[in-house]
Amino acid sequence: MLEGGKISSRQAIFLMVSMVLPTAFLFMAAVIAHLAKQDGWISLLLAVLVALLIAWLVVSLSLRFPGQTIFQFVEVILGRWPGKVVAFLYIWWLIHVNAEILRQFGSFMVSAFMPETPIIVFEILVMVIAAYAVRNGLEVFTRANEILLPIILVMVFIINILLIPELNLKRLLPVYIDNGAVSIIKGAIIPSVWFGEIVVMAVLIPYLNKAKEAYRVAASATLITGSILIFSYVNSMALYGPEAADGWIFPSLNKVRMVNIANFLERLEALIMFVWVAGGMVKISIFYWAAVLGSAQWLELKDYKPLVLPVGVIILALSIMAHESILGLYTFLATSALPFWIVFQACIPLLLLIAAMLRGPRKTRH
Amino acid sequence: MKKLLSCLLLLIFMAGILSGCWSRKELSELAIVLGAGIDRTPDGQVMLTLQLAKPSTITGGWGGGARGIEPSAWVVSGTGKTVLDAQKRLATRISRSIYWAHSAILVFGEEAARYGIRRYIDFFLRSPYSRETMWIMVTNGEAKDILEAYSEMENTSAQDIANLARSRTGYSVNLKDFTIMLANQGTNPIASRIDLIDYSINSGGLTRAKSVMQKGAILTGTAVFHDETLAGFLDESETQGLLWLRGETLKGIISVSSLTEPGKEMSINIIRGATEVQPQYDGESVWFDVKIVIEGDLWEQQSGEEIMERQVRKAIEEEMAGEVEDKVRLALEKVQGEYKVDILNFGESFHRKYPKVWPKLKDSWDEVFAGSGVNITVEAHLRRSGLETKRTSEKE
Numbered sequence: 001m002l003e004g005g006k007i008s009s010r011q012a013i014f015l016m017v018s019m020v021l022p023t024a025f026l027f028m029a030a031v032i033a034h035l036a037k038q039d040g041w042i043s044l045l046l047a048v049l050v051a052l053l054i055a056w057l058v059v060s061l062s063l064r065f066p067g068q069t070i071f072q073f074v075e076v077i078l079g080r081w082p083g084k085v086v087a088f089l090y091i092w093w094l095i096h097v098n099a100e101i102l103r104q105f106g107s108f109m110v111s112a113f114m115p116e117t118p119i120i121v122f123e124i125l126v127m128v129i130a131a132y133a134v135r136n137g138l139e140v141f142t143r144a145n146e147i148l149l150p151i152i153l154v155m156v157f158i159i160n161i162l163l164i165p166e167l168n169l170k171r172l173l174p175v176y177i178d179n180g181a182v183s184i185i186k187g188a189i190i191p192s193v194w195f196g197e198i199v200v201m202a203v204l205i206p207y208l209n210k211a212k213e214a215y216r217v218a219a220s221a222t223l224i225t226g227s228i229l230i231f232s233y234v235n236s237m238a239l240y241g242p243e244a245a246d247g248w249i250f251p252s253l254n255k256v257r258m259v260n261i262a263n264f265l266e267r268l269e270a271l272i273m274f275v276w277v278a279g280g281m282v283k284i285s286i287f288y289w290a291a292v293l294g295s296a297q298w299l300e301l302k303d304y305k306p307l308v309l310p311v312g313v314i315i316l317a318l319s320i321m322a323h324e325s326i327l328g329l330y331t332f333l334a335t336s337a338l339p340f341w342i343v344f345q346a347c348i349p350l351l352l353l354i355a356a357m358l359r360g361p362r363k364t365r366h
Numbered sequence: 367m368k369k370l371l372s373c374l375l376l377l378i379f380m381a382g383i384l385s386g387c388w389s390r391k392e393l394s395e396l397a398i399v400l401g402a403g404i405d406r407t408p409d410g411q412v413m414l415t416l417q418l419a420k421p422s423t424i425t426g427g428w429g430g431g432a433r434g435i436e437p438s439a440w441v442v443s444g445t446g447k448t449v450l451d452a453q454k455r456l457a458t459r460i461s462r463s464i465y466w467a468h469s470a471i472l473v474f475g476e477e478a479a480r481y482g483i484r485r486y487i488d489f490f491l492r493s494p495y496s497r498e499t500m501w502i503m504v505t506n507g508e509a510k511d512i513l514e515a516y517s518e519m520e521n522t523s524a525q526d527i528a529n530l531a532r533s534r535t536g537y538s539v540n541l542k543d544f545t546i547m548l549a550n551q552g553t554n555p556i557a558s559r560i561d562l563i564d565y566s567i568n569s570g571g572l573t574r575a576k577s578v579m580q581k582g583a584i585l586t587g588t589a590v591f592h593d594e595t596l597a598g599f600l601d602e603s604e605t606q607g608l609l610w611l612r613g614e615t616l617k618g619i620i621s622v623s624s625l626t627e628p629g630k631e632m633s634i635n636i637i638r639g640a641t642e643v644q645p646q647y648d649g650e651s652v653w654f655d656v657k658i659v660i661e662g663d664l665w666e667q668q669s670g671e672e673i674m675e676r677q678v679r680k681a682i683e684e685e686m687a688g689e690v691e692d693k694v695r696l697a698l699e700k701v702q703g704e705y706k707v708d709i710l711n712f713g714e715s716f717h718r719k720y721p722k723v724w725p726k727l728k729d730s731w732d733e734v735f736a737g738s739g740v741n742i743t744v745e746a747h748l749r750r751s752g753l754e755t756k757r758t759s760e761k762e
Binding site: 111112113115170173174177178239240241243244247254257258260266267 | 467494497498499542545546549550551714717718721722724
């Protein structure tokens with residue numbers, strides 16, 4: 001086997017939370033606020049439901065082929081060459097998603113903290129660490145995440161708690177009537193896509209020590225992420241109100257800047273920086289690992305380590321070339337990314353599941 | 367060998383990172399902005415005034431000696447097409463790089479405020495360095511003069527004004543709340559009004575008493591905006607009424623005249639209160655039922671009523687309620703009658719209660735507001751009477 005690691009269900013939940021939460025915490029609120037205003041929390045609820053469906057879909061599909069990742073079982077379902085094509089598309093998708101994440105990572109650091117630093121400096125630094133993590137295998141960055149994620153969650157919690165004196169829950173009213181169903185559903189699409197990254201479960205499941213708990217892992221991770229994001233969104237709305245919140249790129253950063261307890265406890269941007277850097281690193285590592293593992297399985301290599309560097313270079317280069325500016329990135333995430341993401345997160349898994357069901361239960365093992 | 371080589375490479379690589387952040391600025395290279403002012407020059411340009419901390423005088427503390435003569439801040443102005451353009455011009459004169467993160471106040475001159483304020487605040491919201499916790503002020507003169515004002519209690523006038531705003535004796539608003547009010551359809555923004563006051567100070571200590579006239583800053587009420595342009599001002603007692611109507615900061619002192627002895631007064635310290643605004647709509651007209659509840663302690667009594675008696679307390683409570691209602695009516699008349707702008711958040715409460723009607727009214731909301739009726743009921747409670755049940759100095 002290419003990847004010898006085995007992780008427990010709890011570690012997997014942590015990993016899946018880290019995979020969605022960090023970027024969503026920073027970027028998502030603005031996109032939703034733009035569409036669904038004060039009703040964004042309803043959009044998020046809908047998105048959680050959609051994500052649960054996607055998770056169910058992917059896990060059901062994966063569990064039909066124990067011990068195999070998506071890159072391997074597509075060949076079983078579709079036959080060797082069509083399977084290779086789909087697996088290649090998935091590798092390409094993982095690389096692209098990772099490039100976007102990397103770009104978000106760098107953009108935030110440059111926009112908010114160090115405007116004069118070239119974006120590639122941050123990207124190279126985080127990629128070097130991620131490459132090291134991936135080279136050491138799944139278990140290593142899973143354990144790192146086990147330490148980092150609780151700290152991240154505590155920080156997110158602290159930020160939101162310290163803002164309570166500034167909140168005005170009336171800003172969430174009136175519910176529904178202002179925006180109507182169309183806006184709320186539109187607002188739900190982007191978070192669904194974001195939560196839909198849970199599709200990476202299809203790569204992870206073979207490495208769970210209790211594969212049967214995969215449903216529970218995917219569902220808990222989605223629910224945890226969803227509730228944190230809803231909590232944080234309601235907090236942003238109660239702080240800024242629907243009108244003022246929608247112009248910001250990073251509402252969570254603006255939130256932290258408002259913390260001022262007794263004129264003493266203030267300027268807590270470092271917390272956000274921690275969430276971003278630590279969470280971003282883990283998130284990038286997961287997608288990086290999946291892409292590298294996928295490439296190795298696709299090429300039928302004995303070891304994935306030789307691929308770490310080349311795949312990393314592709315991700316880095318793609319992230320730099322993908323967008324002119326942060327506004328381009330933002331537009332991409334809010335519009336053209338969606339159909340592309342939906343195909344990989346929902347359509348293909350669904351078709352694969354149908355095909356697998358038609359072929360009937362598998363008898364022999366690889 | 368391979369190990370040695372990789373260690374060496376690692377060390378070289380680390381040297382590049384360990385030297386510190388890319389965009390780092392040492393404290394000694396920063397010109398820390400304490401307060402900023404924005405004026406509009408007659409030819410339509412932006413004049414940015416910065417109050418910069420002079421570290422040597424501030425850390426010197428009381429030892430400086432020449433307080434009142436040697437200011438601990440440097441006030442410098444520059445003009446440009448935009449705020450940032452003006453800052454760029456200033457940068458050619460200021461030897462250190464301008465650092466916004468500690469700016470506590472942002473003062474607008476009357477001309478700039480009347481011209482439209484949105485264009486000026488964008489920089490402060492967009493820049494990653496300035497903070498939304500800055501207090502927004504409007505002066506009826508030039509913002510420059512406010513920043514040049516003198517402070518007896520604090521090191522600089524910017525700190526002085528920020529502390530005034532923080533103590534919430536009048537209406538004070540930070541950039542975040544100001545932006546929300548600007549962005550919100552059902553509200554018009556308001557900001558504190560700041561002015562200059564003359565006073566003489568003793569410079570040079572006790573030995574050579576010499577009186578010098580100085581100008582200090584004073585909070586004198588509220589600036590009322592119509593959307594983004596300044597519509598006018600409210601004075602201090604109108605501001606008090608405004609605060610009660612908005613349900614913010616209901617603390618403060620109210621004085622009522624004595625029940626039995628004319629010319630004497632009683633002062634009541636308001637501890638807390640609540641305002642409830644109920645918008646009403648019958649398909650045609652809009653009116654508001656405002657209920658204000660205040661609780662206070664009797665803290666000063668010039669006259670000799672027996673407050674142990676229930677009827678007397680009731681009468682005092684009625685007078686308190688009357689006093690509050692008077693102030694509220696005063697503010698309401700000015701806001702509805704003279705300025706005709708909704709600065710009371712009434713539009714927002716209407717929006718929340720009648721979300722379906724709101725889209726029809728929101729575009730002409732200020733007119734609807736100006737024509738709407740307001741029923742005010744005030745309920746006052748006298749809760750405590752300090753340490754006395756009657757005046758201790760009273761003869762039997």
